Amino acid sequence: PYTGPTAEEILKKRKEFLSPSMFYFYKKPVNIVHGKMQYLFDEHGRRYLDALGGIATVCCGHCHPDVVKAIVNQTNNLQHSTILYLNHSIADFAEALASKLPGDLKVVFFTNSGTEANELAMMMARLYTGCHDIISLRNAYHGNAAGTMGATAQSNWKFNVVQSGIHHAVNPDPYRGQFGSDGEKYAKDVQDLIQYGTCGHVAAFISEAIQGVGGIVELASGYLPAVYTSIRKVGGLCIADEVQSGFARTGSHFWGFEAHGVVPDIVTMAKGIGNGIPLGAVVTTPKIAEVLTRRSYFNTFGGNPVCTAAGLAVLRVIEREKLQDNAHFVGSYLKERLNALKDKHEIIGDVRGRGLMLGVELVTDRQLKTPVKVEILQVMEQMKEMGVLIGKGGFYGNVFRITPPLCFTREDADFLVDVMDYAIAKL
Ligand code: PMP
Numbered sequence: 393p394y395t396g397p398t399a400e401e402i403l404k405k406r407k408e409f410l411s412p413s414m415f416y417f418y419k420k421p422v423n424i425v426h427g428k429m430q431y432l433f434d435e436h437g438r439r440y441l442d443a444l445g446g447i448a449t450v451c452c453g454h455c456h457p458d459v460v461k462a463i464v465n466q467t468n469n470l471q472h473s474t475i476l477y478l479n480h481s482i483a484d485f486a487e488a489l490a491s492k493l494p495g496d497l498k499v500v501f502f503t504n505s506g507t508e509a510n511e512l513a514m515m516m517a518r519l520y521t522g523c524h525d526i527i528s529l530r531n532a533y534h535g536n537a538a539g540t541m542g543a544t545a546q547s548n549w550k551f552n553v554v555q556s557g558i559h560h561a562v563n564p565d566p567y568r569g570q571f572g573s574d575g576e577k578y579a580k581d582v583q584d585l586i587q588y589g590t591c592g593h594v595a596a597f598i599s600e601a602i603q604g605v606g607g608i609v610e611l612a613s614g615y616l617p618a619v620y621t622s623i624r625k626v627g628g629l630c631i632a633d634e635v636q637s638g639f640a641r642t643g644s645h646f647w648g649f650e651a652h653g654v655v656p657d658i659v660t661m662a663k664g665i666g667n668g669i670p671l672g673a674v675v676t677t678p679k680i681a682e683v684l685t686r687r688s689y690f691n692t693f694g695g696n697p698v699c700t701a702a703g704l705a706v707l708r709v710i711e712r713e714k715l716q717d718n719a720h721f722v723g724s725y726l727k728e729r730l731n732a733l734k735d736k737h738e739i740i741g742d743v744r745g746r747g748l749m750l751g752v753e754l755v756t757d758r759q760l761k762t763p764v765k766v767e768i769l770q771v772m773e774q775m776k777e778m779g780v781l782i783g784k785g786g787f788y789g790n791v792f793r794i795t796p797p798l799c800f801t802r803e804d805a806d807f808l809v810d811v812m813d814y815a816i817a818k819l
Contacts, residue, residue, distance in 0.1 A: 394435045399423035417769065417784055418776055427454025430797045430804055432781065440776070443808050444783035446748060446795035447604065451639050451664035452709040453799040459667045462705035463698055471698045475690050485700040488707050489673065492646055495655045499681035502695030503672035506635035506662030507535030510598070512674050513658045514539050517596035517629040519683040524557040525590040527582055527597045527623070531563045531787055533605035534598060534633055543598055546606065546787050557595075559585045561619075563603075564612035567742045567753065568761060575614030582619045586626055594628040596658075601648025604636035607786025608751025608793055610744055616652040629680065632656035635672075636749065639664035640710050640798060643720030643747025651746065667709075669702040715798040723747035726794070726805040733809060737816045739764065748800055751785075752792040752812075763788035767819055774815035780808055 397405075402423060406414060422440070426433040430453055432440045445454065452459055466481065474482050482502065490498040503509045514526055528534065528543040535544065542555035563569060564578035571577035586594060597619055603609040620630045637648025638661045645651050647659065657680060662672035670693075693699070710716060727743060727750055734740040734752075741755035754764040754771075768790050775782055783793035792812075796804070 393437065394425045396425065396435070398435060418773055422776065422781075429453035429456070429799050430801075439779060441780045441796075441804055441807060443794050443796045443800075443804075444781055445797050446641060446664065447636065447783055447793060449663040449666065449668045450797045451641070452667045452706055452713070452715065453797040454668070456667060456705075456709055458709050459669075459702055459705045462701045463669065466698045466701035469697075471696060473692050474695045474697070475692065479697050481697040481700040481704070482695040485704040485707075486695075488704055490675065492707070493659060493675055494650075496677040496679075497656070497659060497675050499676055499678050501674045501676075501681075501684075501691075502700065503662070503674065503691055504670045504693050504699075505535075505672050506633075506660065507537050507540050507672075508691070508694075509635070509660035509662055509672035509674045510534045510540045510543065510631075510633060511537050513631045513660045513676075514543065514596065514598065516658065516674070516676065516680060516683050517631060519686065520629060520680050521593070521595045521627055523591075523593045523595040523628070525559060525594040526557055527559045527561050527585055527594060527628075529563050529599050529603070529611075530560045531565065531603055531606040531609060532560075532598075532600060532633075533603070534600075548787070549605070559589045561585055563606075563609065564615040565609050566612050567609070567744065569612065571612070573612045575612035575616070576618050578612060578615050579618035579622065583622050586622065593626050594623065596629045596631050597623040598631040598633060600633045600635075601637045601652060602642065602745060602749055604749070604793070604795070605785050607753065607788075607791035608745045608749060610746060611652070613652070616649065616654045620654050620656075629657040630654070631658045631660065633660050635660060635662045636664075636795070639706075640716035640719055641747055641749050641795070643716060643718075643723045646716060648746075665706065666699055666702045667706045669699050671699040671703055710798070713799070718800070719747040719798045722800050722802055722805055723750065725802055726750060726800075726809070729805060729809040730812075733813055733816075736813070739767065739816060739819070745794075748794070748796055748798055750794040752794070753786065754790050754792070763790035765790070768792070770819060771812065771815045774818060775811050778811045778815070780811045782808070782812075
């Protein structure tokens with residue numbers, strides 16, 4: 393049994409010693425002391441179904457034994473920076489990772505986070521093209537350092553950084569966007585931004601395939617192929633931010649961009665890549681990668697032996713346990729059940745997403761799509777009381793985010809939907 397500090401004691405220390413910016417969703421946050429696959433356990437031994445852990449990186453399942461073993465073995469053997477010496481761990485993982493990407497995408501740079509990966513990707517695009525302008529989407533989240541905060545386009549996550557050379561395009565949002573699910577119509581706005589907002593050339597276009605923080609918004613179909621063509625016509629590179637939608641999460645494909653039939657020039661990833669270990673990566677072509685040889689470039693912990701050993705173990709688990717197929721089958725079933733729930737509850741305005749990256753948007757009026765305010769927190773709190781932890785996001789904070797570890801089962805899906813059904817009915 394757990395004998396450590398209680399939730400109240402931890403809260404007190406947080407208040408005194410940690411940044412006041414740290415937040416939590418629940419009125420009474422849970423003190424999680426143990427994790428096992430798709431379950432989390434609190435200080436009293438209560439079990440919760442984790443329907444959110446995927447966002448916070450866990451893709452194979454909490455404390456997956458193979459990943460833990462790889463980390464422990466490597467830690468016992470060597471943990472160091474990879475700047476100065478050779479070590480097989482970084483090379484083996486880079487090779488395995490490159491094999492998961494299409495075309496000429498085979499040069500890997502390791503980082504410690506998604507923010508770092510996107511900062512590097514944007515810098516490389518600027519160096520490669522000699523241009524400064526970058527187009528990203530409204531409602532995007534790409535990180536919280538200076539450059540990536542500029543590319544992020546939701547006021548909730550932006551501080552007063554100098555936003556240089558970033559243009560935010562109309563979001564191809566099938567639910568709230570003005571052109572519905574007609575991707576090509578939204579793509580015209582990117583052409584307009586290039587024409588009227590730049591010198592006619594750009595460094596890059598960056599986007600998620602499914603916006604995560606933005607509330608599980610799947611880009612309208614036809615959008616990415618049209619935009620990639622426009623961007624390449626003016627010499628720009630196309631960057632796919634796969635921090636959330638990558639690593640088998642969408643089920644139908646290993647990478648989110650694949651569902652759109654495009655091949656990016658640079659792909660960035662983090663979160664699920666290390667099953668909870670701080671790890672990110674940028675993958676690009678040999679030609680683009682050359683730009684970093686103009687000066688010296690390094691990252692002290694990027695690609696260290698422990699993190700890359702974890703990454704390799706994650707890839708093997710995804711393959712051996714067929715987690716991509718599982719994300720597809722369980723995710724499709726879960727989406728079907730959520731859609732049935734939408735027929736039952738007026739408050740559900742939209743159900744969307746792919747695989748085990750699903751969103752449920754709550755509105756007070758289906759016609760006007762008025763976002764709910766407090767109800768979502770009430771439902772979350774009630775679901776927590778019944779043993780299900782779920783996420784929340786979207787610009788208005790009114791979208792449930794369902795991104796569980798990829799080992800989620802049909803029974804878990806049933807439990808989640810039944811609990812959500814009961815919690816909504818109690819409103
Ligand atoms: N890109 C996307 C799509 C993300 O969701 C996030 C994190 N929410 C990031 C980048 C930044 O990753 P990190 O928090 O690891 O810096």
